Amino acid sequence: xxxxxxxxxxxxxxxxxxxxxxxxxxxxxxxxxxxxxxxxxxxxxxxxxxxxxxxxxxxxxxxxxxxxxxxxxxxxxxxxxxxxxxxxxxxxxxxxxxxxxxxxxxxxxxxxxxxxxxxxxxxxxxxxxxxxxxxxxxxxxxxxxxxxxx
Numbered sequence: 001x002x003x004x005x006x007x008x009x010x011x012x013x014x015x016x017x018x019x020x021x022x023x024x025x026x027x028x029x030x031x032x033x034x035x036x037x038x039x040x041x042x043x044x045x046x047x048x049x050x051x052x053x054x055x056x057x058x059x060x061x062x063x064x065x066x067x068x069x070x071x072x073x074x075x076x077x078x079x080x081x082x083x084x085x086x087x088x089x090x091x092x093x094x095x096x097x098x099x100x101x102x103x104x105x106x107x108x109x110x111x112x113x114x115x116x117x118x119x120x121x122x123x124x125x126x127x128x129x130x131x132x133x134x135x136x137x138x139x140x141x142x143x144x145x146x147x148x149x150x
Contacts, residue, residue, distance in 0.1 A: 024081040028095075029135050031077050035070035035098070036128040038063060042121060064106050071102035094131050098124070 045060040078095035081087050101124045108117050 024077070024084050025135075025139060028074070028077045028081050031070065031074050032095070032128070032132050032135055035067065035074050036125075036132045038067050038070060039102075039125050039128050042067060043125070061109070064102075064109055068099075068102040068106045071098040075099040091131065091134060094127060097127065098131075101127070 041063055042060065045056045045063060048056040049060055075096050075098065078087070078092050082092045101120065105117055105120055105124065108114075108120070
């Protein structure tokens with residue numbers, strides 16, 4: 001008598017995970033969402049300042065510092081996720097780049113170097129948006145090794 005092996009259904013990448021790894025994904029998704037939305041506020045506040053609303057410069061300065069802090073929180077959360085659940089290395093690298101890019105933006109802003117922050121800010125927002133979309137369209141994978149998904 002031969003037994004047939006059980007059929008294993010493939011796990012959809014966005015399927016919820018019933019164990020502890022799911023919390024790390026949700027934490028990172030929430031942090032990246034808040035960070036990306038806050039980063040989108042930066043060019044709006046700068047544009048308002050350049051339009052003559054001088055109070056927006058204070059908001060732009062404060063918000064830039066908040067974006068930097070959120071980017072560091074995203075870095076920490078991505079490293080935690082990388083340790084507890086499989087996540088591609090290229091995504092961790094992208095998430096890790098947000099912190100130094102935000103720090104450079106803040107430094108250049110306070111140093112009043114105004115030529116570099118515009119293209120750097122565009123790159124920051126594009127990277128943030130790409131990571132945001134990736135994190136919300138992918139999820140934890142419960143089978144296989146980390147190297148297979150990188």
